Amino acid sequence: MVRLITHNLLACHAKGCTTNNFPLQIKDAQLALREAEFNPDFLRGFIPRIEWAALVSAARQLGDESLPNEVPEMIDDDFLRGLHHVLLEIHIDEGAMVCPNCGHVYPISSGIPNMLLAEHEIG
């Protein structure tokens, strides 16, 4: 599955591509919304690990404008529920992720991203 929690971790690793290789741009996404169990303790611990600007822009690419530009100082239940939805309930079932630097395309099929490189693309 590709949810934004995973997208926030992925970076391009094609040969020679070491700068501006994150975040990957989401293209032609077919989305599905699936409920996931809400775990506020996990989210509180996870927030400092998020590349926030990348998450906000990825969510907007998928048509979700709910996240604030900055992580709020007061983390309340409403914010956590919104974050939960964006990180864990929006699935990219089909589509692709494109490197902003070198243009390498990482396809997504049946919810599984293909991060394999051909032999000559491995750095």
Next chain:
Amino acid sequence: MSPPRVAVALVEGDPSTYETRYVHDVYEQIASHFSATRYKPWPIISHFLSELPTGWVGLDSGTGNGKYLPLPAERPGAVWTVGLDRSLSLLETAKMAGGVTREVVWGDVLGKGWRRGAFDYAVSIATIHHLATPERRRLAVRRLLESVSSTHGRVLIYVWATEQDALSKRSIPSSRTDICVTEGQDVFVPWVLSPSMPPQPRKSRRQEGHQSKPAVGPDTSPVPARQKFSRYYHMFSEGELRRLVEYVANDLCLPIGRKEDHPVGTSGVEIVQSGWERSNYYIELRRWGL
């Protein structure tokens, strides 16, 4: 039924092509049967995952059918493990491991398709022993150390040992005079598909350059209705895994030891524990530093 015979393997030609034939293609073929049989987490792995702080995110590099993705069992959802594997067939199982939607990625354990240091922890269970040269095994360890945080990242690695426990179903050839390895032993381990478990259809989403035929082992005999595959393993000798880690740490300019014993402002890696458990060697590492 007699225990499966393990045969000595000789790695020849391009190691990546060799692994495609004797590892990846085999797992694609046996995935459904394999998934039906592998389900018990080993105690040291369960313990490692149960000690992780809530909110951590990790990588299971070579996740197979994803059996570690639901852990820790006593705190479901407390940490988030992303599963990576070369076998798409296994990932189809892994993505619903434990009956919950998981995050899985189709990729190579020698790749680095992550933000550097993106993870808090990484596990590599029964995976690195499928890589066919010392250089590739070192690179796999390097990728694990690079994938986790340089300040607190934890890594657990598990590989097959030449020292097999008495209860093991595997019988290991004792002669190693005709093989040319400095450490450990390269072997083929048979996998027999019974008629009730037909091989899965091949996936069409193949990378270019990996079009070799599914592996049939060197000792395959034409048995009707029973298909036999040979998987390649490098079995680790005592101390080999630790030396591998030491080599990689040195390459990354990371001193090995405890943070307390080194000057403030430096970074390094601590070997928290290493040993042998149930026919496997394991090592647990913690990065520390700025």
